[in-house]
Amino acid sequence: MNAEYQRLEAEASEVQEQINQLVSSCNQMAAADFQKFEARIAGLHQRLAGLRQGMGLLKLAGSAKMQAEAAKLAKSQPKTFHSQGTRPKTVQLMGGVTVTLDITYYHRFQCPEKAKNKKANRGMYPMLILLGIANGFTAGVRQRMMKCAALLGSYEEAVQMLADEGITICVNTLRKVTAGMGEMLARLTKLGTVKVSGDAAGRRIVVTTDGGRVRLREKRRGRTKKGHKRFKPAWREPRLFMIYATDEHGKLDPTFSPIIDGSLGSCDQLFRLLLSYLKALNVKAASKVLFIADGAAWIWRRVPSLITSLELTPEQTQQRIDYWHAVEYLGKIVESSALEGKPKTQWLKTQKNRLYRGDIGLVVIAIRELVGEKPSKDQTTWRNYFENHGLVHRRMDYSMSVSNHLPIGSGAIESAVRRVINLRVKSNATYWLRENAETIIRFRAWIKAGRAEEIFHQTTYVTPELAI
Numbered sequence: 001m002n003a004e005y006q007r008l009e010a011e012a013s014e015v016q017e018q019i020n021q022l023v024s025s026c027n028q029m030a031a032a033d034f035q036k037f038e039a040r041i042a043g044l045h046q047r048l049a050g051l052r053q054g055m056g057l058l059k060l061a062g063s064a065k066m067q068a069e070a071a072k073l074a075k076s077q078p079k080t081f082h083s084q085g086t087r088p089k090t091v092q093l094m095g096g097v098t099v100t101l102d103i104t105y106y107h108r109f110q111c112p113e114k115a116k117n118k119k120a121n122r123g124m125y126p127m128l129i130l131l132g133i134a135n136g137f138t139a140g141v142r143q144r145m146m147k148c149a150a151l152l153g154s155y156e157e158a159v160q161m162l163a164d165e166g167i168t169i170c171v172n173t174l175r176k177v178t179a180g181m182g183e184m185l186a187r188l189t190k191l192g193t194v195k196v197s198g199d200a201a202g203r204r205i206v207v208t209t210d211g212g213r214v215r216l217r218e219k220r221r222g223r224t225k226k227g228h229k230r231f232k233p234a235w236r237e238p239r240l241f242m243i244y245a246t247d248e249h250g251k252l253d254p255t256f257s258p259i260i261d262g263s264l265g266s267c268d269q270l271f272r273l274l275l276s277y278l279k280a281l282n283v284k285a286a287s288k289v290l291f292i293a294d295g296a297a298w299i300w301r302r303v304p305s306l307i308t309s310l311e312l313t314p315e316q317t318q319q320r321i322d323y324w325h326a327v328e329y330l331g332k333i334v335e336s337s338a339l340e341g342k343p344k345t346q347w348l349k350t351q352k353n354r355l356y357r358g359d360i361g362l363v364v365i366a367i368r369e370l371v372g373e374k375p376s377k378d379q380t381t382w383r384n385y386f387e388n389h390g391l392v393h394r395r396m397d398y399s400m401s402v403s404n405h406l407p408i409g410s411g412a413i414e415s416a417v418r419r420v421i422n423l424r425v426k427s428n429a430t431y432w433l434r435e436n437a438e439t440i441i442r443f444r445a446w447i448k449a450g451r452a453e454e455i456f457h458q459t460t461y462v463t464p465e466l467a468i
Contacts, residue, residue, distance in 0.1 A: 182439025
């Protein structure tokens with residue numbers, strides 16, 4: 001075996017000996033001493049695990065079968081690649097361990113005009129692709145880096161957490177790694193090959209969507225006095241959707257992992273992504289499909305065409321405006337009226353009960369009587385809200401949803417927006433590049449939905465068709 005393997009093997013033996021000595025020296029300790037013992041043992045085991053991984057990695061890279069597979073991958077590319085011999089590549093593992101691999105580098109030639117483009121990708125290490133290594137980190141390390149970046153409050157906090165686990169990197173390196181995984185997810189999305197597991201057949205499926213807020217750094221002409229690029233801070237709306245199932249009691253079905261995803265792109269892009277997920281889940285075979293959201297026009301303009309594309313029947317589908325948003329509008333209407341005291345309270349209570357029972361006709365009549373023949377501009381908007389969603393499109397038949405054990409509120413997506421967007425990327429003092437914000441939002445959404453391994457598997461391991 002080569003010198004690098006022998007180095008790792010010798011260090012692994014030394015670390016194991018240190019662990020044995022620490023354990024054998026345990027006799028009597030105070031709590032503070034035992035805490036130090038715990039930390040020391042944990043650090044040594046992290047180091048030992050990294051060393052063992054490095055030894056396995058060296059064996060894989062030196063395997064004749066793996067080398068043959070690497071050559072096959074290079075040969076399968078659309079462009080012709082030529083072997084340039086072996087080159088050393090350093091890879092960082094868990095526990096702060098680094099290992100140097102001697103692997104074959106492949107290069108493709110270009111004409112002088114195209115070669116001037118410094119960004120042209122003309123070389124590749126097929127072995128690294130096969131082993132899931134990118135940016136000098138293994139797949140497991142990159143997954144841990146992305147998880148910390150997505151779940152913690154900032155990149156700085158993520159760097160500190162990773163350092164505690166023996167992964168010593170800087171903020172810029174963490175940004176680069178997360179951006180690479182974000183680019184892979186964007187490519188998969190563009191190709192329409194993002195996969196979601198699960199089957200909606202026979203289930204009650206709920207589809208809901210909403211938007212949040214994030215402040216972006218948008219390009220602006222010119223530079224500052226210090227030579228920095230100018231940018232324009234602008235609030236933008238990242239939109240999320242959520243797909244989940246309910247059980248026979250109307251509660252979240254624990255046997256079906258929810259799906260949360262979103263985009264900073266257009267509404268049409270969001271609905272195309274939603275359509276691909278619903279088709280993958282076989283939602284056509286669901287017993288009931290409920291579309292529920294607030295009254296945003298961008299949502300309800302696209303729901304009918306989505307239902308048509310999914311080939312859902314009228315008996316299968318229900319459309320609902322969030323009950324609590326409707327109640328909020330009732331409150332605004334009565335506040336704008338001349339009613340005071342007990343009559344005001346009684347009117348609101350009566351309309352809420354009617355709304356819950358599905359007596360939307362009586363609610364609309366009461367609203368018309370209250371605002372009179374010359375309503376204000378706001379009163380007209382609120383009245384039209386109930387007439388349009390309640391009478392025309394029948395999106396306020398809440399009694400039907402209750403009888404079918406389906407929710408009448410969109411609290412699930414509002415909670416998702418808060419957990420995914422607001423608690424990580426929404427801030428007056430933070431300005432995001434669009435692609436970075438989308439990466440964090442989308443990975444955080446999948447992680448919060450309990451589908452971390454599913455998204456990591458698709459964005460960490462490069463398939464041959466996406467290699468170049």
